[in-house]
Amino acid sequence: MESKLEAKPGEKPGEEAARQREWPLWEVFIRSKQGLDHRHVGSLHAADSAQAVQMARDVYTRRMEGVSIWVVPSNAITASDPDDKAAMFDPAADKIYRHPTFYVLPKEVEHM
Amino acid sequence: MDARAVPSPQVEYLLRLGDSALILGQRLGEWTGHGPVLEEDIAMANVALDLIGQARLLLSHAGALEGAGRDEDRLAYFRDAREFRNFTICELPNSGLEKGHTQSGDYAFTIVRNLLFCAYQVQLWQALAGLPNPSNDAQLAGIAAKSLKESSYHLRHAADWTVRFGDGTEESHARAQAALDALWPYTNELFADDAVDTAAAQSGFGALNAPLRAPWLAQVGAVLEEATLARPRDSAFVSTGKSGLHGEHLDFLLAEMQVLPRAHPEAVW
Numbered sequence: 001m002e003s004k005l006e007a008k009p010g011e012k013p014g015e016e017a018a019r020q021r022e023w024p025l026w027e028v029f030i031r032s033k034q035g036l037d038h039r040h041v042g043s044l045h046a047a048d049s050a051q052a053v054q055m056a057r058d059v060y061t062r063r064m065e066g067v068s069i070w071v072v073p074s075n076a077i078t079a080s081d082p083d084d085k086a087a088m089f090d091p092a093a094d095k096i097y098r099h100p101t102f103y104v105l106p107k108e109v110e111h112m
Numbered sequence: 113m114d115a116r117a118v119p120s121p122q123v124e125y126l127l128r129l130g131d132s133a134l135i136l137g138q139r140l141g142e143w144t145g146h147g148p149v150l151e152e153d154i155a156m157a158n159v160a161l162d163l164i165g166q167a168r169l170l171l172s173h174a175g176a177l178e179g180a181g182r183d184e185d186r187l188a189y190f191r192d193a194r195e196f197r198n199f200t201i202c203e204l205p206n207s208g209l210e211k212g213h214t215q216s217g218d219y220a221f222t223i224v225r226n227l228l229f230c231a232y233q234v235q236l237w238q239a240l241a242g243l244p245n246p247s248n249d250a251q252l253a254g255i256a257a258k259s260l261k262e263s264s265y266h267l268r269h270a271a272d273w274t275v276r277f278g279d280g281t282e283e284s285h286a287r288a289q290a291a292l293d294a295l296w297p298y299t300n301e302l303f304a305d306d307a308v309d310t311a312a313a314q315s316g317f318g319a320l321n322a323p324l325r326a327p328w329l330a331q332v333g334a335v336l337e338e339a340t341l342a343r344p345r346d347s348a349f350v351s352t353g354k355s356g357l358h359g360e361h362l363d364f365l366l367a368e369m370q371v372l373p374r375a376h377p378e379a380v381w
Contacts, residue, residue, distance in 0.1 A: 044151050058155035
């Protein structure tokens with residue numbers, strides 16, 4: 001969590017107070033049942049991680065969506081730049097030999 | 113001729129538990145759309161809905177035992193304040209006692225009330241569901257077992273906020289302490305067993321409340337200590353909601369809760 005007391009450099013009067021009222025953002029991951037991966041479901045504001053877990057329970061699992069919750073500070077996530085999309089991902093499109101299209105997945109293998 | 117003329121202690125006992133859950137659920141529901149932040153708005157609405165769910169089970173059971181043909185809706189919507197058996201603490205307005213029955217609430221008051229009442233519910237459900245002496249009424253024991261999980265979460269939610277308020281800023285501490293001071297006398301009613309409680313307990317149906325106070329106090333006291341809140345001095349004041357003698361606030365709550373079914377008695381979705 002960010003320091004609550006000091007104004008950030010370049011902050012105008014009032015902005016510091018507004019920032020203090022704003023809780024940090026958390027990304028929420030829910031495991032819907034045993035054996036599955038945690039999946040990103042959304043985000044929420046909370047004062048700290050314990051409160052974020054509790055609020056995620058109320059906001060994201062009220063219809064029995066989950067058996068486990070992870071929360072991660074949103075500012076801890078480093079994301080790829082949407083502008084790099086072409087350079088990052090397009091080159092994979094024509095490498096069909098990398099795509100496992102020659103296998104038929106047995107029915108017993110769920111959740112691939 | 114009227115099966116309601118002399119209600120059995122069992123029915124009265126169930127009405128007390130069911131009405132308390134219903135009235136507090138309705139009270140907390142007033143926060144829906146008005147909560148301090150979106151996440152907490154949803155959390156409090158969940159608590160309110162859990163309580164109304166408990167009330168539905170308890171009132172349905174009360175109606176069935178009464179045998180006068182009243183179902184949960186009949187009991188919830190077609191009784192007047194004098195016939196409600198909820199503890200007074202449940203009907204107090206969200207805004208606290210001094211500000212009257214305005215819609216805008218004081219969150220510290222709401223949270224501290226939940227702490228005090230939900231901690232009582234946890235003790236009660238444990239007594240009714242638990243070993244070695246669960247209620248001899250299988251349905252009530254079952255309702256208690258289901259409700260215990262919900263109330264344990266409500267308690268956790270309220271305790272978390274109580275600590276944040278009490279051990280927070282000067283203002284949040286002052287508000288939490290003021291709420292605690294105002295609410296504390298109303299907890300006496302929870303543990304003051306009368307003829308109904310005693311008869312229900314003696315028949316093996318209910319549980320005496322007085323023995324629940326020590327574990328309740330330990331649980332609440334630990335939260336207050338962590339929250340740096342001072343436990344108020346005990347008083348001899350005992351509110352009388354569970355006997356049907358209510359304060360000025362319940363009529364307003366019932367008017368809002370009952371207006372639709374009374375205006376359109378047979379309305380369905």
